[in-house]
Amino acid sequence: MAKPTLTLNGKVVEFEPGQTILQVAQAVGVEIPTLCYLKDATPTGACRICLVEVKGARTLVASCAMPAGNGMEIQTDSQAVHTSRRLNIELLLASGSHNCLTCEKNGDCKLQALAYRYGITDIRFAGQTQQYPKDESNPLIVRDFSRCILCGRCVQACNDLQVNRAIGYGYRGAASKIVTTGDRPYQESDCVFCGQCVEACPVGALTEKKAVGLARSWETKQVRTTCPYCGVGCQMWLHVKDGRVVKVTAVEDAQPNRGMLCVKGRFGYDFIHSPERLTTPLIKGEDGQHHPATWDQALDFVAKRLKEIKKKHGADAIAGVSCARSINEDSYNMQKLFRGVIGTNNIDHCART
Amino acid sequence: MAGLAASFGSGAMTNSFAEFDQAKLLLVIGSNTTEAHPVAGAFIKRAVQKGAQLIVVDPRFTGIAEHAQTFVPIKVGSDVAFLNGLMHVIIKENLQDQAYVDAHTTGFNELKAKVAEYTPKKAAKIAGISEELLVRVARQVASVKPAMLIYTLGITEHTCGVNNVRSCANLQMLLGNVGYDCGGVNPLRGQNNVQGACDMGALPNVYPGYQKVEDKAARAKFEEAWGVKLPKKNGLMMPQMFEGMADGSIKALWVFGENLANTEPDIRHVEHCLESVEFLICNDIFPTETTRFADVIFPAAAWSEDDGTFSNSERRVQRVRKAVEPPGEAKPNWWIFREVAARLGKEWKSKSGQEIWDKEVSKLAPALGGIKYSRLENDGLQWPCPDTKHSGTTCLHKDGCFTCGMGNFQALDWTPPAEVPDKKYPLVLSTGRRLYHYHTRTQTGRCGGLNDLLGQETADISLADAALLGVADGDLVRVSSRRGQVVVKAKVTPQVPQGMVWMAFHFREGNANWLTNPVYDPISLTAEYKACAVKVEKA
Numbered sequence: 001m002a003k004p005t006l007t008l009n010g011k012v013v014e015f016e017p018g019q020t021i022l023q024v025a026q027a028v029g030v031e032i033p034t035l036c037y038l039k040d041a042t043p044t045g046a047c048r049i050c051l052v053e054v055k056g057a058r059t060l061v062a063s064c065a066m067p068a069g070n071g072m073e074i075q076t077d078s079q080a081v082h083t084s085r086r087l088n089i090e091l092l093l094a095s096g097s098h099n100c101l102t103c104e105k106n107g108d109c110k111l112q113a114l115a116y117r118y119g120i121t122d123i124r125f126a127g128q129t130q131q132y133p134k135d136e137s138n139p140l141i142v143r144d145f146s147r148c149i150l151c152g153r154c155v156q157a158c159n160d161l162q163v164n165r166a167i168g169y170g171y172r173g174a175a176s177k178i179v180t181t182g183d184r185p186y187q188e189s190d191c192v193f194c195g196q197c198v199e200a201c202p203v204g205a206l207t208e209k210k211a212v213g214l215a216r217s218w219e220t221k222q223v224r225t226t227c228p229y230c231g232v233g234c235q236m237w238l239h240v241k242d243g244r245v246v247k248v249t250a251v252e253d254a255q256p257n258r259g260m261l262c263v264k265g266r267f268g269y270d271f272i273h274s275p276e277r278l279t280t281p282l283i284k285g286e287d288g289q290h291h292p293a294t295w296d297q298a299l300d301f302v303a304k305r306l307k308e309i310k311k312k313h314g315a316d317a318i319a320g321v322s323c324a325r326s327i328n329e330d331s332y333n334m335q336k337l338f339r340g341v342i343g344t345n346n347i348d349h350c351a352r353t
Numbered sequence: 354m355a356g357l358a359a360s361f362g363s364g365a366m367t368n369s370f371a372e373f374d375q376a377k378l379l380l381v382i383g384s385n386t387t388e389a390h391p392v393a394g395a396f397i398k399r400a401v402q403k404g405a406q407l408i409v410v411d412p413r414f415t416g417i418a419e420h421a422q423t424f425v426p427i428k429v430g431s432d433v434a435f436l437n438g439l440m441h442v443i444i445k446e447n448l449q450d451q452a453y454v455d456a457h458t459t460g461f462n463e464l465k466a467k468v469a470e471y472t473p474k475k476a477a478k479i480a481g482i483s484e485e486l487l488v489r490v491a492r493q494v495a496s497v498k499p500a501m502l503i504y505t506l507g508i509t510e511h512t513c514g515v516n517n518v519r520s521c522a523n524l525q526m527l528l529g530n531v532g533y534d535c536g537g538v539n540p541l542r543g544q545n546n547v548q549g550a551c552d553m554g555a556l557p558n559v560y561p562g563y564q565k566v567e568d569k570a571a572r573a574k575f576e577e578a579w580g581v582k583l584p585k586k587n588g589l590m591m592p593q594m595f596e597g598m599a600d601g602s603i604k605a606l607w608v609f610g611e612n613l614a615n616t617e618p619d620i621r622h623v624e625h626c627l628e629s630v631e632f633l634i635c636n637d638i639f640p641t642e643t644t645r646f647a648d649v650i651f652p653a654a655a656w657s658e659d660d661g662t663f664s665n666s667e668r669r670v671q672r673v674r675k676a677v678e679p680p681g682e683a684k685p686n687w688w689i690f691r692e693v694a695a696r697l698g699k700e701w702k703s704k705s706g707q708e709i710w711d712k713e714v715s716k717l718a719p720a721l722g723g724i725k726y727s728r729l730e731n732d733g734l735q736w737p738c739p740d741t742k743h744s745g746t747t748c749l750h751k752d753g754c755f756t757c758g759m760g761n762f763q764a765l766d767w768t769p770p771a772e773v774p775d776k777k778y779p780l781v782l783s784t785g786r787r788l789y790h791y792h793t794r795t796q797t798g799r800c801g802g803l804n805d806l807l808g809q810e811t812a813d814i815s816l817a818d819a820a821l822l823g824v825a826d827g828d829l830v831r832v833s834s835r836r837g838q839v840v841v842k843a844k845v846t847p848q849v850p851q852g853m854v855w856m857a858f859h860f861r862e863g864n865a866n867w868l869t870n871p872v873y874d875p876i877s878l879t880a881e882y883k884a885c886a887v888k889v890e891k892a
């Protein structure tokens with residue numbers, strides 16, 4: 001059976017039944033800007049930024065929620081669309097207090113990017129004065145409701161992606177706010193600090209506390225790596241500035257974690273920069289204390305002692321425990337050393353914990 | 354590992370995380386998924402949200418249990434009896450996949466005879482649940498195909514750990530669930546690279562790629578590759594190494610990155626061993642309770658300071674990348690081993706993680722043959738991946754074609770934990786991990802924020818026992834076993850059933866391993882972290 005088709009900005013494209021207009025556009029590389037749309041979650045259509053014009057429809061439609069239909073004629077960037085998006089962006093900007101200079105999200109903010117792209121140079125509507133104090137009461141996540149645009153991505157991330165059900169919409173009308181059950185601070189709620197809400201927040205309403213003031217987004221280099229904690233092996237970006245990891249975020253769309261991390265993966269990175277790190281080889285002296293040594297001293301000493309012990313008691317008097325957290329290449333070399341050089345199969349690791 | 358390998362011919366997770374939220378029925382046994390593997394837990398919760406059935410079997414009402422339609426609170430260490438009971442019902446009601454059993458497995462008649470002994474009455478009694486619940490669960494798991502089974506250390510950390518694992522395999526083969534997407538037997542690995550350490554041959558009986566030390570051809574292959582003569586007999590497993598240190602036959606121990614003095618059962622005994630060994634070498638990134646005993650400590654590069662690979666629970670080899678320089682003179686671990694080899698007369702060619710992998714590991718381990726760094730740029734590859742055209746394997750034993758030819762049923766009896774409660778020590782201590790920390794906190798303890806969220810160890814006890822002991826939440830209690838005692842705060846919680854104490858091993862103070870029993874599964878030598886007898890008193 002032939003696939004259904006629609007016309008997108010004058011071009012005929014095929015689609016899979018069940019796809020939304022937004023998904024069809026993304027599949028063929030036509031960009032429709034969004035704010036509230038979150039992959040893998042049910043679309044809410046809350047932000048009205050992804051509006052498109054569908055021929056014959058009475059009003060503009062939210063492309064994230066509207067299923068594609070056979071024969072539809074769609075304009076994603078017509079004058080009407082442009083005007084309406086611009087207005088919606090201005091209203092969002094006016095609904096809070098947006099002083100980008102003081103904002104952690106500066107440079108990495110979807111609202112800021114949209115305002116720039118749609119040529120908003122001054123704020124037409126009277127800005128709201130700060131309605132809520134910043135919530136900095138927990139150790140990991142800063143919540144600044146004066147920058148919240150109520151797009152609901154955090155609510156979806158918490159409920160639909162991580163299924164932690166810690167936050168939702170609270171209060172009504174102008175007092176509308178994202179809250180935990182009973183509007184308690186995060187650490188007294190069901191929140192487990194996975195930080196998925198921070199990852200999902202397109203603006204500066206939710207940010208990582210430990211990263212505050214360390215780097216602007218354009219100053220960091222991003223390095224993809226694998227989480228060092230549990231056996232899921234989540235894929236993450238290390239945000240690096242001047243030889244320091246300043247923040248960790250999830251790699252979107254990557255296996256196995258598909259954009260998710262847990263509290264350990266997201267916030268458990270700064271041990272590497274601890275001042276307590278071992279920085280030089282140490283040899284125990286006669287006094288029973290550890291004393292700094294050069295690599296040559298330490299390596300020579302170990303080689304000498306291993307030789308002596310092997311000579312006197314045989315290779316099987318030597319045993320090694322490898323590390324179930326370090327990289328494969330380390331374990332490989334350790335077992336090769338024990339088997340091929342020392343001459344014993346006494347090599348194991350803590351597979352069992 | 355040993356258990357699954359005996360049943361299927363391979364010891365790894367049979368299926369993939371990508372299937373977790375697609376599954377129609379998930380049976381989760383002995384896995385505190387939401388705390389120990391939170392992202393895997395999220396996928397399970399998403400499956401439930403989409404309408405999947407979830408059965409959680411655990412002595413504790415864990416976070417994942419809150420999402421289950423059916424929660425089965427079996428007694429600690431009763432898994433084999435419980436699973437035999439399920440299979441009894443399944444066979445009696447003829448709910449098994451007989452065609453699959455006939456075509457793909459051996460040992461069905463023996464299994465049938467054995468589980469015939471485990472009537473619902475008997476099995477339910479051992480497991481401490483109602484007969485009705487046992488029968489209902491049996492019918493429920495048999496009602497959906499395929500059903501996915503997931504387990505963690507709650508299954509393996511027992512003296513009968515291997516039998517627990519084999520029983521899981523028995524059940525899934527009986528139901529014809531092995532070899533299909535959204536089915537299988539799926540052990541979630543506790544540490545990020547346990548799978549990799551096994552794959553690399555950091556085990557006393559196998560070379561990289563599970564090629565047996567005692568197999569002549571395998572030995573000859575590695576002798577040629579490494580240009581050396583290799584020892585013929587299997588080496589010692591860790592608990593045997595400890596015995597060797599205690600009796601003086603092990604003179605030197607090299608500990609790479611493990612804080613044995615906190616993670617192994619019975620801390621006092623372990624420290625005695627570390628103290629008595631003649632020469633102790635440690636590679637680590639921090640001073641630990643273990644490095645205190647070391648004669649030489651090598652400062653190692655940490656995660657993110659070196660290029661390499663990890664292999665996750667689903668057999669996916671993934672890149673780990675260098676983002677920053679190691680502090681001071683710290684060096685990569687592979688470099689340290691290479692330097693010592695050179696000083697013992699062997700110059701190794703490979704001078705980077707990539708060279709070690711591409712030129713040695715992937716050439717020597719057939720299942721990794723097609724995995725090269727150049728192919729790992731994005732999402733990595735799941736082994737087996739025999740050649741560079743192969744796109745990796747998401748589901749093992751496809752359509753019931755087992756790695757070892759036929760899947761093997763094992764007729765197994767239930768055995769109680771080595772130490773059961775008595776008058777003097779009336780409670781069962783079970784141990785595990787908590788969400789905010791990892792192992793002995795050498796890493797998480799030094800991360801801003803995480804200590805603030807969980808700053809000390811607690812002993813979790815039931816409301817009923819708290820009332821009996823006159824203990825309130827937050828009171829100090831003394832928990833003692835035949836091996837030692839600790840004083841910690843009590844956490845009174847409905848998660849824990851009466852008769853149980855639950856603790857973790859994240860903190861030195863109040864570490865459960867002052868109490869745990871150093872007895873081991875006879876095959877895997879996995880320690881019985883999940884059950885020992887203790888008493889609790891108000892301190």
Ligand code: SF4
Pocket residue numbers: 097098099100101103104105106107109110111112147203204205
């Ligand atoms: S949230 Fe975005 S638009 Fe608002 S102040 Fe921050 S950077 Fe600027």
Ligand code: SF4
Pocket residue numbers: 154157158162164165166167186190191192193194195196197198
């Ligand atoms: S940190 Fe995680 S659990 Fe907490 S509110 Fe955000 S998404 Fe929900």
Ligand code: SF4
Pocket residue numbers: 227228229230231232233234257260261262263264265266390391392393
């Ligand atoms: S982020 Fe969490 S779930 Fe993912 S690998 Fe790390 S510890 Fe495991």
